[in-house]
Amino acid sequence: MNAGPNESASEPRWVACHECDRLHRVAPLPPGGKALCVRCGAFLYHRVSDTLNRCLALNVTALLLFLLANFYPFISLKLSGRIEKNVLLSGAVALYRNGMVETGLLVFVTSFLFPLLTILGMLYMLLPVRFGYRPWHLGTVHRVVRAVAPWSLLGVFLLGTLIAIVKLLDMATIIPGVSFYAFAALVVVSAAAQTQLDPRALWPNENRMQPAFHRGEGTARSLGLIPCHTCGLLVSDPVGGIPAHARCPRCGTALHRRKANSISRTWALLCAAAVLLIPANVYPVMTVIRFGQGEPNTILSGVVHLIEGGMWPLALIVFFASMVVPILKLIVLSFLLITLHRRSSWRPRDRTLLFRVTEVIGAWSMVDIFLLAVLVALVNLGALATIRPGIGATFFGAVVVTTMFAAHSFDPRLIWDYAAAPNPAPERRRNVPPAEEPST
Numbered sequence: 363m364n365a366g367p368n369e370s371a372s373e374p375r376w377v378a379c380h381e382c383d384r385l386h387r388v389a390p391l392p393p394g395g396k397a398l399c400v401r402c403g404a405f406l407y408h409r410v411s412d413t414l415n416r417c418l419a420l421n422v423t424a425l426l427l428f429l430l431a432n433f434y435p436f437i438s439l440k441l442s443g444r445i446e447k448n449v450l451l452s453g454a455v456a457l458y459r460n461g462m463v464e465t466g467l468l469v470f471v472t473s474f475l476f477p478l479l480t481i482l483g484m485l486y487m488l489l490p491v492r493f494g495y496r497p498w499h500l501g502t503v504h505r506v507v508r509a510v511a512p513w514s515l516l517g518v519f520l521l522g523t524l525i526a527i528v529k530l531l532d533m534a535t536i537i538p539g540v541s542f543y544a545f546a547a548l549v550v551v552s553a554a555a556q557t558q559l560d561p562r563a564l565w566p567n568e569n570r571m572q573p574a575f576h577r578g579e580g581t582a583r584s585l586g587l588i589p590c591h592t593c594g595l596l597v598s599d600p601v602g603g604i605p606a607h608a609r610c611p612r613c614g615t616a617l618h619r620r621k622a623n624s625i626s627r628t629w630a631l632l633c634a635a636a637v638l639l640i641p642a643n644v645y646p647v648m649t650v651i652r653f654g655q656g657e658p659n660t661i662l663s664g665v666v667h668l669i670e671g672g673m674w675p676l677a678l679i680v681f682f683a684s685m686v687v688p689i690l691k692l693i694v695l696s697f698l699l700i701t702l703h704r705r706s707s708w709r710p711r712d713r714t715l716l717f718r719v720t721e722v723i724g725a726w727s728m729v730d731i732f733l734l735a736v737l738v739a740l741v742n743l744g745a746l747a748t749i750r751p752g753i754g755a756t757f758f759g760a761v762v763v764t765t766m767f768a769a770h771s772f773d774p775r776l777i778w779d780y781a782a783a784p785n786p787a788p789e790r791r792r793n794v795p796p797a798e799e800p801s802t
């Protein structure tokens with residue numbers, strides 16, 4: 363098969379690193395090769411041979427697996443002759459029925475709606491482009507897919523389900539259904555679909571949109587360019603400032619030199635997360651009722667129970683995902699913000715790496731919420747055994763969401779802006795927060 367249409371384009375193209383703003387000339391890569399930023403090591407682009415066909419095949423497979431995963435029984439629980447059957451959505455529905463509307467909605471959105479939107483959006487873009495047509499509103503759909511994809515948490519849901527199964531094994535018989543296997547395959551296929559996509563193939567023959575320039579040393583900003591946050595297109599930065607409501611000509615994302623109000627927004631979200639962390643750990647996340655006797659569990663006491671039951675590996679996973687990750691995220695993001703306030707030039711590459719890791723591991727905190735959803739749906743056998751969700755889970759879900767938003771609103775390019783800028787006179791600049799982009 364031929365390479366993607368974009369790969370035949372011979373004109374020089376440029377790409378700005380989304381984490382440090384360094385400009386790079388796009389070099390031809392061997393199939394499977396990937397380009398990293400020379401300054402911060404961030405992933406820039408890769409070349410996947412036959413990317414359109416591969417992605418199309420993987421997304422069609424993902425859609426079929428998604429349908430299979432939702433129309434067949436997910437997991438069944440057998441205890442003292444009684445059977446509780448479940449479908450994939452049972453967890454979200456069970457939380458909703460127990461009065462946990464927000465948590466139920468969070469589970470529904472991250473394990474059903476957003477994964478489905480991602481697959482359908484990809485098919486909507488890939489199918490026409492593959493046959494040489496430009497689909498209607500390609501830019502808008504691309505923007506939606508890019509926005510929801512980080513919230514599509516299929517892998518985390520699978521981990522939560524596996525922990526629930528292991529946890530219930532000594533209490534009852536667990537029978538995974540067709541849907542469970544289809545779901546596990548879906549996790550693998552959709553991860554492959556993401557890695558096999560070279561987004562440049564979606565915009566064939568649109569290289570000419572880039573402004574012409576010949577100097578490539580330095581950052582996009584220093585060369586008078588604004589990279590689109592979503593599709594990466596370089597747009598000329600008008601001398602008089604970006605006009606209000608200026609949008610990327612390719613995908614329609616609002617243009618900013620840096621993420622708008624990044625520092626204050628990240629601080630606000632971090633403060634909210636820190637406050638929410640208290641009720642999330644004080645109130646019970648679930649109550650296990652066996653033979654009519656209830657026992658409320660907080661996140662920490664849940665971990666202690668797992669240790670007492672000899673399930674060390676599970677206890678470690680839950681402890682790491684639910685206690686260590688959210689607190690570490692708060693500390694790391696606060697540290698990064700403080701270094702920005704101090705206009706620090708200390709190890710910008712390491713600080714960028716720290717941010718990258720924080721952003722990636724953040725979503726895994728959701729494992730406790732998914733574990734709860736599966737347990738509440740499965741263990742619903744009246745007086746024999748019932749698990750009810752607690753209000754702590756709502757607060758914990760809110761912590762995960764706010765810390766994820768905080769990481770999204772942090773702009774790592776500010777680290778490099780201040781590292782490169784000469785230090786201002788200390789007496790005038792002390793405690794003055796770095797100037798941010800006006801939200802144009």
Ligand SMILES: [Zn+2]
Nearest residue numbers: 379382399402
């Ligand atoms: Zn970089």
Ligand SMILES: [Zn+2]
Nearest residue numbers: 590593610613
């Ligand atoms: Zn764009």
